[in-house]
Amino acid sequence: MTKTLEQLRGQIDQLNLEILELLNKRGEIAKEIGELKGTQGVKRFDPVRERESLNHILANHNGPFEASTVQHIFKEIFKASLELQEDDHRKALLVSRKKKSDDTVVDVNGTKVGDGNLQFVMGPCAVESYEQVKQVGLALKEQGITLMRGGAFKPRTSPYDFQGLGVEGLQILRKVGDELGLQIISEIVSPQDIETALEYVDVIQIGARNMQNFELLKAAGSVDKPILLKRGLAATIEEFINAAEYIMSRGNGNIILCERGIRTYERATRNTLDISAVPILKQETHLPVVVDVTHSTGRKDLLLPCAKAAIAIGADAVMAEVHPDPAVALSDSAQQMNIPEFHDFMAELKGAAVKLS
Numbered sequence: 001m002t003k004t005l006e007q008l009r010g011q012i013d014q015l016n017l018e019i020l021e022l023l024n025k026r027g028e029i030a031k032e033i034g035e036l037k038g039t040q041g042v043k044r045f046d047p048v049r050e051r052e053s054l055n056h057i058l059a060n061h062n063g064p065f066e067a068s069t070v071q072h073i074f075k076e077i078f079k080a081s082l083e084l085q086e087d088d089h090r091k092a093l094l095v096s097r098k099k100k101s102d103d104t105v106v107d108v109n110g111t112k113v114g115d116g117n118l119q120f121v122m123g124p125c126a127v128e129s130y131e132q133v134k135q136v137g138l139a140l141k142e143q144g145i146t147l148m149r150g151g152a153f154k155p156r157t158s159p160y161d162f163q164g165l166g167v168e169g170l171q172i173l174r175k176v177g178d179e180l181g182l183q184i185i186s187e188i189v190s191p192q193d194i195e196t197a198l199e200y201v202d203v204i205q206i207g208a209r210n211m212q213n214f215e216l217l218k219a220a221g222s223v224d225k226p227i228l229l230k231r232g233l234a235a236t237i238e239e240f241i242n243a244a245e246y247i248m249s250r251g252n253g254n255i256i257l258c259e260r261g262i263r264t265y266e267r268a269t270r271n272t273l274d275i276s277a278v279p280i281l282k283q284e285t286h287l288p289v290v291v292d293v294t295h296s297t298g299r300k301d302l303l304l305p306c307a308k309a310a311i312a313i314g315a316d317a318v319m320a321e322v323h324p325d326p327a328v329a330l331s332d333s334a335q336q337m338n339i340p341e342f343h344d345f346m347a348e349l350k351g352a353a354v355k356l357s
């Protein structure tokens, strides 16, 4: 007598519940094993035990599934059981909303990034001289901007391009910062310079090319200084978030994430501004997000519309480059704004921000 479809499905439904009950029973035991291992200081993952279990299972297996299928299913069960044994932070990252639901506000000596008020991070691509930085600093002051960026260590694509003034550049930034009451953001490229940077900068920037320089991330995580972390040239959002986790897991939770465009096949812009990364990062993490419109677009004519888009989509800050005479700049000559262009840009943006709020 053949069974009806309903009867067979009824049997499957019943078996599903039995499998579920067995899986959960197994999970409870795995958790107990995990606790025992914790008290004994033994590693959670035990590949020898998993191999023995698999051999035992396969020796007793006689179809209809392929042995490789059974092996795959059980490996998934082992993996899930192992996850039940892991510490909580392995499941929910420290930078995640799951771990902390309220927004992190990064306080840079009184300038707050992420408190709902829009901030601007402006300044030259590279520090070239005191006069250059001072002129830009004065323009920033005029606009009420307190965060000034400037590169002293420049990781350039070509080793023959201007590499930055190094510590001398940091000294210039600090001098102008102190004279005008501006907070200084500058990139550091090697772990051994992190300590030096503490003397001169208010925010340490980790650049796109170093987003997965894990030793640098760890060094940045070990100091008490806000970090601006740029997304890597070809980094996924998950990789970006994990890079931030490297910093936070070492104890430094003052992190600002920076979307600066990613490498795609599109050549109309220098990089492709991944604007949807902003709300994704805001949803997935509790960290403030800034959008760098200069490096993402590489085009002066796109700075304003992209900055408006960044504000509209919920960025906490907009970053762009300003130089007193971009034509003679030692880097990013084509895409830095001159000072009158910067004032126009700010006037337009302030109008747009008012309209949005």
Ligand SMILES: C=C(O[C@@H]1C=C(C(=O)O)C=C[C@H]1O)C(=O)O
Binding pocket: 029, 030, 033, 044, 045, 046, 047, 049, 050, 053, 077, 078, 079, 081, 082
């Ligand atoms: C449950 C244990 O911990 C882990 C999970 C295993 C499993 O689910 O069978 C096996 C080995 C370990 O990787 C254990 O050690 O027995």
